[in-house]
Amino acid sequence: MRKNLFIIMALTLAFSLFVAGCGTKSGAGTTNNAAGNTAAPKEEPKKALKIGATAGPYSDMVTKAIKPIMEKKGYTIEVVEFNDYVQPNKALANGSLNANLFQHVLYLKKFAADNNLDLKEVISVPTAPMGLYSKKFKSLEEIKEGSTLTISNDPANLARSLVLLQDIGLVKMKKDVDPAKVSEKDIEENPKKLNIKPLEAAQLPRTIDSSELALVPGNFALAAKMDLTSALKLENMSENFRNILVVNSKDIDTQLGKDLKETIQSKDFEKIIDEQFKGFSKPEWMKAAK
Known part of the structure; x- marks a missing residue:
């Protein structure tokens, strides 16, 4: 009888220790979660983009007016400069670039048709007049x-x-x-x-x-x-001759396409144009937005 009593007491103690142990682990988990809530959240990895432009004012426009606004949206931007009107579209089509800025819509349509490229304009930008x-x-x-x-x-x-x-x-x-x-x-x-x-x-x-x-x-x-x-x-300047930002057609309705368009339509973008690109002819959509 006494032996059975000792066995019951031992089992009861073991069960109590097991429950206590579980409770401790649960409590520790709650504490860690609470501590985790006070820590800075992990940053999402930024989206790396390459934007091509002809050397000069349009490379400057990407660097000074597009890049800083897009970086606030979580992107990192690399500006790739070109000295011709052939390679920027080919590089965009083969995936070496995510967007380019150097051409007007008439040139884009002809070049894309002649070279069987699926490219599309996002929006026109202020353009230096000839x-x-x-x-x-x-x-x-x-x-x-x-x-x-x-x-x-x-x-x-x-x-x-x-x-x-x-x-x-x-x-x-x-x-x-x-x-x-x-x-x-x-x-x-x-x-x-x-x-x-x-x-x-x-x-x-x-x-x-x-x-x-x-x-x-x-x-x-x-x-x-x-x-x-x-x-x-x-x-x-005719609207057909204003420079345009261009992406692959598959990207036009993606978040990238939307962010690029929103960037160029922003007041911050126009402010930089007014301050650093004097004499540029603004597209009709920008004039109408005033």
Whole structure:
């Protein structure tokens, strides 16, 4: 009997110790959770992006106006610079870039169609206007017959050059010409018999000293430290010729596409443009938002 009593007491003690042990573990877990709640939450890993842009003002626009706002949204941004109009779209299409900024919508559509690329614009951005520059003449009226005029030879800027020349009466283009395929061969009238020389856009600022006239895209003018306001004439920019931010079509409706668009539509973005990109022509959507 006494032996049985000892066995019962031993089992009771063992059970009590087991329950106490469980209670201690549970309590310790509660304490740890409480302590965990007071610790700083772990940061989510930031999303690394690569955005391509032509060297000069649009690379600067990504660095100074897009990058800081996107970083506040949890991204890290690497800016990749290009010196041509071919590689940025190819790099975007093959996944080397997440977005690019260097072209207008007409060029994008033609390049994408010619190269079978699935790219799409996110939104247009303020764009440096093309200008007609000269060190020989101080006004359009002074331009002499037979003067040499250098212009861009790439489709992205050639169409803009010819539209500007027609707007100011220096040439007349053939009717119904395709703006995506237009060239100097589509000039119907050249009343001043200008000697038009298409060249690489990056070379145009250097031709101002050797030719009478040069039509220089705004980004290359700024990269060469030229004053936009010194132009004989700045283009009346069509919306089709404003630069656009571009992504792969599959990304247009993703959070990335939405964040990029929201960034460019933000007041912070416009403030940086007003302060650091003076003379840039703003797109209609930005003007309408005021």
